[in-house]
Amino acid sequence: MPKTTINVTLSTNERKIYNNMRGDIKFAAAASSLTAVGIDTNLNAIRGCTLSTNKLKALQKDYEALLAENPAASIVIFSRFATSINTLSKFLPRVFGSRIKGYWLKTSTAPKKRHAAIRDFQDPNNNTPKVLAISYKTGKHIVV
Secondary structure, three states: OOOOOOOOOOOHHHHHHHHHHHHOOOHHHOHHHHOHHHHHHHHHHHHHOOOOHHHHHHHHHHHHHHHHHOOOOOEEEEEOOHHHHHHHHHHHHHHHHHHOEEEEEOOOOOHHHHHHHHHHHHOOOOOOOEEEEEEHHHHOOOOO
């Protein structure tokens, strides 16, 4: 799969939130905080608060470019955070309206609904552009 790095500039308010959260991280507080799991746990809070407006606009721009090339293009977004999926579920329909079909799968999504969404997303007869946003925890329980 191709990998792309997108540099995003945070707004003044987003930068302030980021710096405040970053300042609260204390890696040397305990030896366990210096392990991979400890570092990941400490960074979890900062990652969860950094779905900035500029990141959403970068996603919008990339998806619009993809749709210009392929009007039926569908994308999958994996996220560790349910709050990010909630934000995407509000942002993308507001931006793209009825042009896209969205599937927002979190651990709270009932298994039958998850499987129905995946079947619909993968349906070769469904040429509507689609977005499937799924949390890592949810994705590990799905067998297709």
